[in-house]
Amino acid sequence: MPDYTVEVTYHLPVYRQRSYSADTPAQACRLAIEDDGWGDAREDADSSGESHVTGIWEGADAAYSGQEIPVPSHFAETVQRKAGHFDMLLDALRILSADARAKRIPSPEVQAKAAWAIVRGEAILAGARDPDDPMRLPPATFTLAVLDEDRVRRRIATLLATDRRFQSLTPQSVHDADIQAAFAAVTADADLSRQVTYHEFQAAYAALTAASQRISQS
Structure with missing residues (x-):
């Protein structure tokens, strides 16, 4: 049975509470963000993030020295999976919106990308691995009439x-x-x-x- 070195990470929130004089709430937020002093910071262990895999290598004690292996998608941090998926959804939405405005049927490639994005989004929410790519498209449909x-x-x-x-x-x-x-x-x-x-x-x-x-x- 082979050995693997697995790096698991969780994010520990660190916060501070300070007062700022400002004309608006937005200005107060800006001052707080630009404040580099963290001497009074506190850790919030009760709000720590989920444990997720950030690296895996072949062999024992082989972190950052052995043969690195891609981390299976469902072991990555959920919030990062969602963030990465957002770009894909936005790209698909841009194309579908342009097709809708032009009153044209999306190409099979666009339909496949949109269908895969939906299934991947559902997998992320379920904590499951990403679906295989490419996806099989459903049977084609054609618009018989349109109210313009x-x-x-x-x-x-x-x-x-x-x-x-x-x-x-x-x-x-x-x-x-x-x-x-x-x-x-x-x-x-x-x-x-x-x-x-x-x-x-x-x-x-x-x-x-x-x-x-x-x-x-x-």
């Missing part, structure tokens, strides 16, 4: 020009919140199951036709 705010506003202009019930209104009378509420009401009452089923069969026939043509040409 700009198109709805054009329909509003048409109705205002033709429907006397709204003659006291102008396009500017309709706020974004009105349209958002209308979207919620319309989608809540909509039943597109028959239309979706019809187009699913249409897609199935088209896929079979494409496959048949491809095979016949090979």
Whole structure:
């Protein structure tokens, strides 16, 4: 059975309590942060951090001299795992937000990264190891219809020009919140199951036709 040298660490909070004269709470905090004097510091053992592995090496008594081995992710400090994961989540959110604004479907690579980030976040919260990479993507989905705010506003202009019930209104009378509420009401009452089923069969026939043509040409 091989030997390993494992370094385990926990963080011990050290604090001090001092008074500062300042115009605002923020200024007082700034003065406290910039104060380099720690002669009256105290240790807070009751609030010490979790024990976590900060190094592992092959062999006995081999810390920083033997062959270093990567620390399994679930033995790292949870707060550091969360901090490191934040950058990944922020990157994925930036890309997904840009795709949403451009009204385009995220690429498979972006979807895979986002899916892996979610699973990794759940693993961190559960104290489990990171998931294997890459992840298998779920089956692709396609948007059949989209309610577009700009198109709805054009329909509003048409109705205002033709429907006397709204003659006291102008396009500017309709706020974004009105349209958002209308979207919620319309989608809540909509039943597109028959239309979706019809187009699913249409897609199935088209896929079979494409496959048949491809095979016949090979």
